[in-house]
Amino acid sequence: MSFYKLFEFLRELNRNNNKDWMNAHRKQYHEVRDFYIDWLDQLDIRLAEIDPDYSPTTGKQAINRINNNLLFHPNKPVYKDHFGAGLDKEKGKGDFYIHIGINESFVAGGFYRPKKDLLDSIRAAIDYNGEELKKIMSKSSFKKTFSQLIEDEKLKKAPKGYSSDHEHIDLLRNKTFAVQHDLTQKEILKDDFQDKVLELYREMLAFRKYLNKAVSV
Known part of the structure; x- marks a missing residue:
């Protein structure tokens, strides 16, 4: 598994943004999601090594849901076009955010x-x-x-x-x-x-x- 496969999945999802397609490709989704979680787990360990004040955050804790919140944003597609994750999580503290998507990718914080x-x-x-x-x-x-x-x-x-x-x-x-x-x-x-x-x-x-x-x- 690789980021290449992750982008490939997101492109396919973007072309078929509906629950039926997702249900039919649930195994593929979990494969790329698990890959990203493992990658985040490795990054979490390395961040703790360079910052003594870092708050350990596992990949599962960091990764955001891929579903859009349609209750508050009913006009959005069912699924996002990216995988987002917030590391260094602690209540009241600004996290360190990684956004991997087909339309934009970035690292942000504050x-x-x-x-x-x-x-x-x-x-x-x-x-x-x-x-x-x-x-x-x-x-x-x-x-x-x-x-x-x-x-x-x-x-x-x-x-x-x-x-x-x-x-x-x-x-x-x-x-x-x-x-x-x-x-x-x-x-x-x-x-x-x-x-x-x-x-x-x-x-x-x-x-x-x-x-x-x-x-x-």
């Missing part, structure tokens, strides 16, 4: 549209020491890898309790504090893909640690 209490804590940390976050994000290797925060909706005005001329108003107006690195299928199919993911984890580590500290105090 807080995507966090709940109000978490967002308030992040903003408070920026108010207290936003220079540290800016220093992390202005590092040349970080900028080359992630460029900037994920583009998302921002407040038009300053958040409640902060002045419009705050020195870090450009950060405070964000509702999402996460970064992303896009991947090509060619990169994913290489034998050293797991090494690539480890490099991305290391580059993102200071950024995630800043945010996780902000929401834990």
